[in-house]
Amino acid sequence: MDREHLRQQIATMRQSMFDEGILDQHFIQLEQLERDGIPDFAEDLTALYFRDTIQRLAFVEKEMEKTSYDFEEVKRRLYQLNGSSASIGAIRVKNAVMQAWQFFHEGNIEG
Numbered sequence: 001m002d003r004e005h006l007r008q009q010i011a012t013m014r015q016s017m018f019d020e021g022i023l024d025q026h027f028i029q030l031e032q033l034e035r036d037g038i039p040d041f042a043e044d045l046t047a048l049y050f051r052d053t054i055q056r057l058a059f060v061e062k063e064m065e066k067t068s069y070d071f072e073e074v075k076r077r078l079y080q081l082n083g084s085s086a087s088i089g090a091i092r093v094k095n096a097v098m099q100a101w102q103f104f105h106e107g108n109i110e111g
Helices: 003-019 025-035 041-064 071-088 091-106
Strands: none
Touching: 025 041, 025 071, 041 071, 071 091
16 A cells, blocks of 8 residues: 555545544644644544543443442543543544433433
8 A cells, every 4th residue: 555545545434433423623733733833743642542541431331330439530531531521522432421421310321
């Protein structure tokens, strides 16, 4: 696969994420920072986001399996996940976290 073909595939996937509402304009701002002289900024921040998200979701999942969970700590982890998702432009994740937050707040653990 030649380099230009690979670039086109990446561009198509990227556009698809915007079209499907997975990413929003915040991600474009991250890319702009990278173009403005901060090498690998978007890549590094996205990698950090995924690492932290995996840890936060694992914690929430583990807490939800308990009969008595730490409401304040789960709330804090969801709040952190909401903020980090918004900051990198992961709008679909942010919206899902807000929905989970609402279910959690209402005591609808199944939701």
